[in-house]
Amino acid sequence: MAEKQHPAGYAPTNGYSRSDEEGARGSDRELRNKKRKKWALYIIAFIIFQAGIIALFTMTVMKFRTPKYRMRPVNSLSTTSVQASSFNARLSTQLGIKNTNFGPYKYHASNISFYYKGTRIGSAVIPKSKADFRRTKKVNVEVDLAVPSSLASNTEWGIDISTGVLPLTSQSRLTGKIEIMFIFKKKRAINLNCTMDLNITGKKLENITCK
Numbered sequence: 001m002a003e004k005q006h007p008a009g010y011a012p013t014n015g016y017s018r019s020d021e022e023g024a025r026g027s028d029r030e031l032r033n034k035k036r037k038k039w040a041l042y043i044i045a046f047i048i049f050q051a052g053i054i055a056l057f058t059m060t061v062m063k064f065r066t067p068k069y070r071m072r073p074v075n076s077l078s079t080t081s082v083q084a085s086s087f088n089a090r091l092s093t094q095l096g097i098k099n100t101n102f103g104p105y106k107y108h109a110s111n112i113s114f115y116y117k118g119t120r121i122g123s124a125v126i127p128k129s130k131a132d133f134r135r136t137k138k139v140n141v142e143v144d145l146a147v148p149s150s151l152a153s154n155t156e157w158g159i160d161i162s163t164g165v166l167p168l169t170s171q172s173r174l175t176g177k178i179e180i181m182f183i184f185k186k187k188r189a190i191n192l193n194c195t196m197d198l199n200i201t202g203k204k205l206e207n208i209t210c211k
Helices: 015-059 155-163
Strands: 068-081 088-099 105-107 110-116 119-126 129-131 135-146 165-180 184-199 204-210
Touching (some): 068 165, 068 184, 068 204, 088 184, 129 135
Antiparallel strands (some): 110 119, 110 165, 119 135
16 A cells, blocks of 8 residues: 655644643643732732831821920029018929920910919910920929918918928910921910929929829
């Protein structure tokens, strides 16, 4: 029997070569799908990371916190008269404005007053200024304390003067704005309410407690 002749350049084919080609194409598709899934996971992870950074930034840097306003234990007293009817003294003390924000707290001029059992015996001006971000602003004040006519003949006042210790309270209020990144601003008012003992003999304030 004569052998079947094939034209020149003819390559014999069979089922195996076709299935090999289909297998190769399937492998390519599977590889591309794996790459797409990998990139999708990377993108999702990046989005979650960015969302976490934004949330952390919002809860820390962008959060507005009310500054704390306190009287610091730095003080001295000079007296010119310690008589009940003519008490006169100058108190030098220091106030602290603790700003924990990531931006300055700018406040307006104000004052601080000192009281003896509800009667004011002295006050001082607090000039306009600012507490820098993450800092405590220290404000030195000098207050002239003098007995008003309503206390000159008061029995309790006379007794406290004679013992050398005057129970006092102080009050002050600051109003201003917190600025973050020079863009975001928020008004804040802070109060100082303190109780203390003025030791006339020791010439200083003692037992300072602020709310």
